[in-house]
Structure formats: structure tokens, C-alpha cells
Amino acid sequence: MVQIINLEQEHLIAAKISGKLTEKDMEKMHPLIHNIIEKGHKVDFYFEMEDFKGYTLKGFWEDLKxxxxxxxxxxxxxxxxxxxxxxxxxxxxxxxxKSEVKFFDISEKQQAQNWIKS
Known part of the structure; x- marks a missing residue:
């Protein structure tokens, strides 16, 4: 499941993800990506994974596309x-x-939010 959260950055998609991501979860993300691109920005992502178990096959395929x-x-x-x-x-x-990607332990959540906003 994808739960969009607001970290108050217009070029940022922030979400809590849990369980297995499905095709429908990924389809929710695509318009958000397009909205940011249409404003002339690169898209930054913040993903907080809690009890995340991966993807369904269709979800993984949609994410790859x-x-x-x-x-x-x-x-x-x-x-x-x-x-x-x-x-x-x-x-x-x-x-x-071709992005700058960093992993943070859940105990470093605030540090991750500060980094993504900088």
C-alpha cells in the first residue's frame, strides 16, 4: 500500500509504503510524477518503508515501466x-x-527528511 504524505516540497513525492505494492499503487504515483515534471522540476522521492514486503508481479512491472x-x-x-x-x-x-540515492535506517527518519529537502 502507498500512503502519500506531505513534506511540503512541490518537487517531492513522499510516501509511506507497506505490504506488497500493486499495479494500482504504482498507477497512483504516475500522475504525481507528471505533475512535477510539467512544472519544470526533477522529481525527488522519500519512501518510508514500514512492514514493506516488496511488489506483486504486476506492481513490479508497472514500476519498471x-x-x-x-x-x-x-x-x-x-x-x-x-x-x-x-x-x-x-x-x-x-x-x-542517474539519481542520488541514499538509504537511512528508520531511526534516522528526521535526517532523511532533512537530506531530501536540502
Whole structure:
């Protein structure tokens, strides 16, 4: 599930994610991305992962399609979680996307919010 949260930055998509992300969850994100791009900004992301279990197959496919269509449109990405595999996923994202990507432990949530806003 994706729950959009407001960190009061017009170029930032901030969300709490939990469970398994579905195709519908990813479809919610796409118009948000377009709204920011249309205003002439790169899109920054803040993802707070709580009890996040990954993606459904269709959700993963939809995320890949969106990301491949917008590779040059992304700015910074902050991933906040408490699992080692989430840190590895953030590092893999950093490898494939031309953005600055950082993983923060859940205890560093405020530091992550400060970093994404800077």
C-alpha cells in the first residue's frame, strides 16, 4: 500500500509504503510524477518503508515501466527502512538510476527528511 504524505516540497513525492505494492499503487504515483515534471522540476522521492514486503508481479512491472519512461526526470531518492534487503535495494536503484540515492535506517527518519529537502 502507498500512503502519500506531505513534506511540503512541490518537487517531492513522499510516501509511506507497506505490504506488497500493486499495479494500482504504482498507477497512483504516475500522475504525481507528471505533475512535477510539467512544472519544470526533477522529481525527488522519500519512501518510508514500514512492514514493506516488496511488489506483486504486476506492481513490479508497472514500476519498471514508469521508471524506464522517466529515468532522466528523477532527482534525489531517500529510502527509510529497517531491513538489510531494503538497503541493498536502494543501492541497486542507485546503480541503475542517474539519481542520488541514499538509504537511512528508520531511526534516522528526521535526517532523511532533512537530506531530501536540502
Amino acid at each position: 514508469i521508471d524506464s519512461a522517466h529515468l532522466g526526470d528523477y532527482g534525489k531518492m531517500a529510502f527509510v527502512g529497517n531491513k538489510k534487503w531494503q538497503e541493498w535495494a536502494a543501492k541497486a536503484t542507485d546503480f541503475f538510476i
